[in-house]
Amino acid sequence: MAATDPVERDDPRARAARTKRDRTRRALLDAADASFGSHGWADTRMEDVAAAAGVSAATAYNHFPSKHALMGAVYGPMVRPLVGQAERDVALRRPVVDALTDQIRALARISERHRRLTASFWSAVEEYTIKVGGPPDPADESDPRTLAPVPTPLRILIEHGQCTGELRPFPSALDVSGMIVNLLLLRSINRPHEPAEHTAELLLTALFGMLRPELLAEAGPHGHPFRSAAGPDRRTDGALREG
CATH class of the missing domain: 1.10.10 (Arc Repressor Mutant, subunit A)
Known part of the structure; x- marks a missing residue:
């Protein structure tokens, strides 16, 4: 009610x-x-x-009908502000490379600040995915992938960038966003002490290597176009404080 x-x-x-x-x-x-x-x-x-x-x-x-649903409800509030930010960036026609860079760095900071919680979320997702044997169902109130849709802000921005021609059309936004988030979550388990800046650089290199490879080519064979010496981006850092 x-x-x-x-x-x-x-x-x-x-x-x-x-x-x-x-x-x-x-x-x-x-x-x-x-x-x-x-x-x-x-x-x-x-x-x-x-x-x-x-x-x-x-x-x-x-x-909460299951432990999976409880995990999704715990992790969801850290993700939903990023979805809103992605939608605002699309509405404002912000350059998609800048918007995606901010999103990846925000996700990396969430993972670093909530490392054990992120690892728990990944375990819940992996277990539930094996159980249902398919992609998330929006009507499934127990699926942690639905309750905490981590790939969604990336998918929104990638789809927009592919429509505007800012990004290559292949691979699809659904595939790329899923691959990048899976890599992020895996590193929360396999690299528990990795700084957020390093995680973000790797994810951005993988992301734009698929969708905007000229950014890497222009940096030269030894360049690091996504290395950041700056502090946390303030546009998306509100999501971290809410988490």
Whole structure:
């Protein structure tokens, strides 16, 4: 029931029930964030999250149908601001190379600042993908890929760049965004101490090597066109603070 529902506005009991539900959900998300971030995916159980939140396991499953859904709900708020930023950049016709560079660097910073949580998210995605055996279904409320659509801002920008001719049309935006995000998530596990700047440089080199190879060619055989000595980009850093 929406907060603006007339019945809820007029019924104090309905408002109290809604407030209780919201508080319980917030407590579960906070407990899950702490547990996934410290113990990892395999060693976090729904029962432990429920106990840490001060509720029963049945209550936890009433809010989140599975541990996969809980992981997606924890990671999603770090991704959604980046989707909004990508949509704004397209609307403003911002150069796609600049927009993609900011997005990749923001994702690399999220991974660095939330390394164990990102590794847990990758484990959840891998396990769920094997379980369902296919791409994410937008109607599946348990799929962490749907709840935290990490490739989506990259896909939006790549599709736009391919339509405007700023990027090569092959490979497809769907394929490239998926490959880049898979590489990012894998490095959260395999390179746990890698600085965000280095991760971003590798991802940008792979991305534009496929879609804008002249950027690499113009830098010469020893060039590093995507190496950044600057601090975090402020356009997308709000997403990090929300995470």
